[in-house]
Amino acid sequence: MIERLYDVFAAPRPRVVDYCDHCVKPEDVAPFTTVPLRDLTADQVETYWLRSGTIGDEDFARYLLPRVLDLIAAGELDADFYWLRIANTAHEKGDARERQAIEEYYDATPHAFTALVEECTGQNAPGERLAKWVAGREAR
16 A cells, blocks of 8 residues: 555655755755655654745655655654645545545555544545545445
8 A cells, every 4th residue: 555655656856855945954855855755764754844835845745745654654753634634635636546545545544544534524624525535434
C-alpha cells in the first residue's frame, strides 16, 4: 500500500524549492533537494509543516505526500489536520489511480483513518468526494 503511493505519486526530486527567506533558513530547505524522498526524516518533513505557506507549492506538497503518509503509517508523524488536508486535496484533485491509492491507504491505516473521519465531520471538512467515500466506508 505504501509502495503504491510512492508509485502513483512518483515525481522527480525538486532541484529548487521556493521558500520565504525571511521565514525559513536555507539549511531547512536543503534536505528537500538533496535527500531522496524515502530518506527524509520525520523532523525534516515537519520543517515543511511548521513553515507551511512559506516553503514550496502544491506540486511540492504532492511530491512529499507519499513520504508523509509513510511516516504517519510508521507512527513517526502525527496524522494531524495539515497532513490530512494535503492528502484530501490530492484525493479531490487526483485521477482515479491517485484517489484509489489514498483510499487504500486510509483502509489500511486505522489511526490515519480515524483522524480522517474527524476531519471529514469537523468544520474543516475536505472535498465532497472524499467525504462521500468516508460515509460509504463507515456504512460497510
